[in-house]
Amino acid sequence: MQPSLLxxxxxxxxxxxxLATASELPDQAPANPALWHVHGHAGELYLFGSVHLLxxxxxxxxxxxESAIERANVFVFEIPANAMSQLPLAKLVADKGILAKGxxxxxxxxxxxxxxxxxxxxLAGMSPEMIDHMRPWLAQLALLSSQLEKAxxxxxxxxxxxxxxxxxxxxxxxxxxxxxxxxxxLIIPADPRLELSEFVTELKSFKDEGNAYSAIVAxxxxxxxxxxxxxxxxxxxxxxxxxxxLIDERNHAWLPKLERMLNENKIFFVAVGEGHLIGPxxxxxxxxxxxxxxxxx
Numbered sequence: 001m002q003p004s005l006l007x008x009x010x011x012x013x014x015x016x017x018x019l020a021t022a023s024e025l026p027d028q029a030p031a032n033p034a035l036w037h038v039h040g041h042a043g044e045l046y047l048f049g050s051v052h053l054l055x056x057x058x059x060x061x062x063x064x065x066e067s068a069i070e071r072a073n074v075f076v077f078e079i080p081a082n083a084m085s086q087l088p089l090a091k092l093v094a095d096k097g098i099l100a101k102g103x104x105x106x107x108x109x110x111x112x113x114x115x116x117x118x119x120x121x122x123l124a125g126m127s128p129e130m131i132d133h134m135r136p137w138l139a140q141l142a143l144l145s146s147q148l149e150k151a152x153x154x155x156x157x158x159x160x161x162x163x164x165x166x167x168x169x170x171x172x173x174x175x176x177x178x179x180x181x182x183x184x185x186l187i188i189p190a191d192p193r194l195e196l197s198e199f200v201t202e203l204k205s206f207k208d209e210g211n212a213y214s215a216i217v218a219x220x221x222x223x224x225x226x227x228x229x230x231x232x233x234x235x236x237x238x239x240x241x242x243x244x245x246l247i248d249e250r251n252h253a254w255l256p257k258l259e260r261m262l263n264e265n266k267i268f269f270v271a272v273g274e275g276h277l278i279g280p281x282x283x284x285x286x287x288x289x290x291x292x293x294x295x296x297x
Contacts, residue, residue, distance in 0.1 A: 030062040031221035034228075036277065036284045036296030037068075040262020046072060047284055047296070049228070049274030050159035051220050052081075055152040058221065060159070061166075069163070072269035074173040076261070079180050081160040092184055097138035104132045105139055113200055120206045125150060136199030137188050143206060151213050159271055177254050177272065186246060220274055225297045229278045248281050255286050262292065 036047040046068040054060075061069065099105065106114050106128065121128045124146035131139040155161060167174060189195040212231070219227035236243035254272075261268050277283050288294045 031058055031060040032063065032223045033060055033065060033220055034223040034225050034274075034277070034297045035064050035068060036294055038262065038284070038287055038295075039293040040259070042265045043262045044267045045258060045262060045287075046267070046269045047277055048159070048269065048271045049220065049277045050077075050271045051217060051274060052158045052160055053148060053153035053155055054157045054159065054217065056154055056157045058157070058217070060221075061162075068269055069167075071267050072172075073266045074175060074261075074268045075163065075167045076175045076177060076268055076270040076272075077160055077164060078272050079176055079178050079183050081158075081164050093138060096188060097135055099133055099135055105134060105136065106132055108136070108196060109200070113203065116200075116203045120203055123147070123207055136195050140199050140202055147206070148213055153213060163271055177257060178250075216274075223297060225278050228274055232275045232278060247275055251276055251281060251283055251286060254283065255290070258283065258287065259290065259292075 034049060036045075038045040038047065048065065048068070106117070109117060118128050120143055121131070124143045126143065126146050131142050134142060164174065189198065212235075216228070216231055219231065232247075236247075254276075258268075258270065272283070279285065284294050284296060
């Protein structure tokens, strides 16, 4: 399971710690994330790369991004990120996240892998007993959640939740590119052997997750699409099939939906994971290849 998708799934499933109040947050200059603008036959699209979890102090609803939000009539997200979206995810955990009675995660691992898991639990601030009843995919999610929380990554202040909450309060139209079931189907390998193998692989790189997250946020804040592209390439370098399923195929599935929007006489603000917008296989490049006028970084 790739870290990029895990970060997105953490944002869907895990409630973070209480937010700091405004008086507790340090002053920080506004971020300047990348923004693309697409002109169609009748409509327009703004394409904005989301970071699904963000530190509370990051300010991004400013400048060109805020102007685009103000202009937009319709807001488009990957999936719902509100309280109601948690219900099917809670059921998923209950139905497919817990090992059978009498089984344990440690018993599925070699002695060296058990030691690696225990070390990762310590790094994440968890006891191994907390996740020993979980299936590998859910245990990895729990580890990453705890690690990202230590890096001050918050679901409540991620782009998706903040923007969806704002525009719904303003009674503006909201649409989605996928269902929760479609996205969660990407998370859990059908083959238990593959699920365990991926878990063991990620155990070895877990200690670097905090640094990877910090690098993503820094590149996103500065609008450095080349740095984001390199980070994404590095994450998927040894797993091209994972990239195909998690990024490329979804981009191509979204393309006709976005092109239909460009035939509507409306202005759309589309916020999807930043990895979907960068590089030659990103949505802006695909729209450009189909003859649309795309401006941006």
